[in-house]
Amino acid sequence: xxxxxxxxxxxxxxxxxxxxxxxxxxxxxxxxxxxxxxxxxxxxxxxxxxxxxxxxxxxxxxxxxxxxxxxxxxxxxxxxxxxxxxxxxxxxxxxxxxxxxxxxxxxxxxxxxxxxxxxxx
Numbered sequence: 850x851x852x853x854x855x856x857x858x859x860x861x862x863x864x865x866x867x868x869x870x871x872x873x874x875x876x877x878x879x880x881x882x883x884x885x886x887x888x889x890x891x892x893x894x895x896x897x898x899x900x901x902x903x904x905x906x907x908x909x910x911x912x913x914x915x916x917x918x919x920x921x922x923x924x925x926x927x928x929x930x931x932x933x934x935x936x937x938x939x940x941x942x943x944x945x946x947x948x949x950x951x952x953x954x955x956x957x958x959x960x961x962x963x964x965x966x967x968x969x970x
Contacts, residue, residue, distance in 0.1 A: 854883035854906070859939035861925075861953065862907075871919040873957050878913075879935060881906040911935065922956040 860880045868874040882903040891900050927936030927950050940951045
């Protein structure tokens with residue numbers, strides 16, 4: 850099913866967690882934030898605060914799960930010759946006369962995770 854989103858912005862939600870000594874588990878989930886921002890109130894630790902967010906379409910089935918070791922780098926970009934795919938909408942910046950691809954780099958620099966504190970089974 851094809852949907853049209855107004856004032857859309859492609860976002861990758863990144864979650865990082867320890868994964869053994871000198872490694873990290875990375876989860877990237879593509880989302881489309883679209884439409885006008887809506888204000889709402891959020892209760893958090895006994896504090897009521899106002900938040901403003903756009904409606905979000907989450908593509909959980911396209912999530913990327915990786916284990917990266919210290920020093921490894923994940924590089925994501927688009928192929929500007931292929932239009933209509935997810936990379937085209939999330940990582941391509943369009944000007945009137947030109948397409949400038951973006952690049953997403955995530956590098957694990959250091960992990961201080963200690964396996965001694967991992968729950969035992």
